[in-house]
Amino acid sequence: MSGPVGSLPTSGDAVLTNLRLIDGIEPGPQDGLSIVVRNGVIMSIAPSSDVRDEGAIDLGGSYVMAGLIDMHTHLSLSLPGSAGDVVSSLGPHDLAHYMADGARRTLLTGVTSVRCVAEKGGGDFALRRAIRAGRVVGPRIYTAGRGLCCTGGHGHDTDDTLECDGADAFARGVRTQIKAGADFIKLMISGGIAGENEQIATPQMTREEMAAAISTAHAWGRKVTAHAGPAEIIIEAVELGLDCVEHGYELTPDAARLMAERGVALVPTLVVTRAGAFFDELGVPSWMQERSLSAGARHLQSFRLALDAGVDVLLGSDMPPFWKFEGTSAVIREIEHMAAGGMSPLEVIRAATRAPAQWLGADGQIGTPAPGHFADLIAMTDDPTVDVSALRGIEFVMKNGVVVRDDRARAR
Numbered sequence: 095m096s097g098p099v100g101s102l103p104t105s106g107d108a109v110l111t112n113l114r115l116i117d118g119i120e121p122g123p124q125d126g127l128s129i130v131v132r133n134g135v136i137m138s139i140a141p142s143s144d145v146r147d148e149g150a151i152d153l154g155g156s157y158v159m160a161g162l163i164d165m166h167t168h169l170s171l172s173l174p175g176s177a178g179d180v181v182s183s184l185g186p187h188d189l190a191h192y193m194a195d196g197a198r199r200t201l202l203t204g205v206t207s208v209r210c211v212a213e214k215g216g217g218d219f220a221l222r223r224a225i226r227a228g229r230v231v232g233p234r235i236y237t238a239g240r241g242l243c244c245t246g247g248h249g250h251d252t253d254d255t256l257e258c259d260g261a262d263a264f265a266r267g268v269r270t271q272i273k274a275g276a277d278f279i280k281l282m283i284s285g286g287i288a289g290e291n292e293q294i295a296t297p298q299m300t301r302e303e304m305a306a307a308i309s310t311a312h313a314w315g316r317k318v319t320a321h322a323g324p325a326e327i328i329i330e331a332v333e334l335g336l337d338c339v340e341h342g343y344e345l346t347p348d349a350a351r352l353m354a355e356r357g358v359a360l361v362p363t364l365v366v367t368r369a370g371a372f373f374d375e376l377g378v379p380s381w382m383q384e385r386s387l388s389a390g391a392r393h394l395q396s397f398r399l400a401l402d403a404g405v406d407v408l409l410g411s412d413m414p415p416f417w418k419f420e421g422t423s424a425v426i427r428e429i430e431h432m433a434a435g436g437m438s439p440l441e442v443i444r445a446a447t448r449a450p451a452q453w454l455g456a457d458g459q460i461g462t463p464a465p466g467h468f469a470d471l472i473a474m475t476d477d478p479t480v481d482v483s484a485l486r487g488i489e490f491v492m493k494n495g496v497v498v499r500d501d502r503a504r505a506r
């Protein structure tokens with residue numbers, strides 16, 4: 095459907111034929127199918143021989159799956175260093191355009207939904223409105239607004255966080271983000287890689303502060319995720335009701351077991367401790383380089399402990415998903431790290447589609463190509479259930495029934 099004169103289509107009708115479908119449920123692709131889309135929603139999936147349509151898009155046997163859901167992004171990210179300084183010095187108007195450009199490139203990369211986990215200046219809420227209205231091309235946005243940290247805590251140096259101290263201030267912080275439109279809440283409960291005055295293991299919220307933030311968010315029906323490194327504070331937060339752990343650099347078997355028991359997800363963001371050449375390019379300072387790379391082995395061990403314990407693992411790039419990374423994008427590189435770290439291709443595909451949709455409470459809408467769900471789809475020539483690197487070859491992206499990228503059409 096198109097809206098006012100000249101606005102971008104926000105939903106579409108289409109018939110896709112001659113495709114191999116990967117639904118994240120069956121172990122492998124199902125051949126020779128067609129998908130009928132009406133007003134952005136999948137109406138039916140049937141053998142191609144049963145579907146006759148003049149205007150059908152012939153996908154030539156490509157592998158089709160749900161669009162990727164990146165559960166840890168920052169479209170306004172500014173890391174320490176020269177490249178980050180440029181972003182953090184943008185005024186609100188420039189920042190809005192910068193984020194809109196990032197949203198478009200995110201979608202073209204094959205990421206049809208993002209979960210933003212700390213964005214600057216309320217730009218995420220404006221961007222979400224603009225995408226929904228058809229003023230900007232971009233993914234579906236689920237956002238925490240600004241992250242909540244203690245004074246001087248992780249991420250405090252730009253306005254993508256809000257400094258709070260004490261239980262009352264954290265409860266108020268939660269309410270201010272919900273008032274602004276937050277879908278969930280992001281807490282910084284420990285230090286990290288990009289903070290000069292802290293260490294990964296520095297605890298940054300007291301038990302009372304975490305309890306106040308989590309119970310306030312839950313009372314308003316919002317889940318809570320936490321930037322978190324060390325096992326001790328993760329265990330404390332999970333016992334208080336935390337719903338998701340970001341990074342989890344230093345999990346122990348006990349922490350992983352507790353997370354699995356309580357149904358707490360992990361977004362490992364493996365790429366952030368495996369990005370030497372990339373950080374050089376961004377001009378990040380040497381202290382950050384060293385901290386990142388020296389945390390890599392423990393981070394991977396932590397990821398494996400989570401897998402062994404049966405923790406629900408979800409895709410998250412931390413970097414803007416489209417950033418160029420070792421011959422592909424940050425999000426696809428993260429997918430490759432998850433596979434190399436011990437997940438099967440099908441497990442990775444689920445972690446990138448169905449499982450995030452479930453965490454977001456949107457599993458009836460996104461994350462699985464099925465009748466009644468939004469037509470958010472990607473296609474590629476090779477089979478990602480054999481090797482996830484096939485996702486490097488994404489050549490077709492549809493969001494809500496609108497084709498936003500079709501490299502095959504260009505090649506014809």
Ligand SMILES: [Zn+2]
Nearest residue numbers: 166168211412
């Ligand atoms: Zn992050």
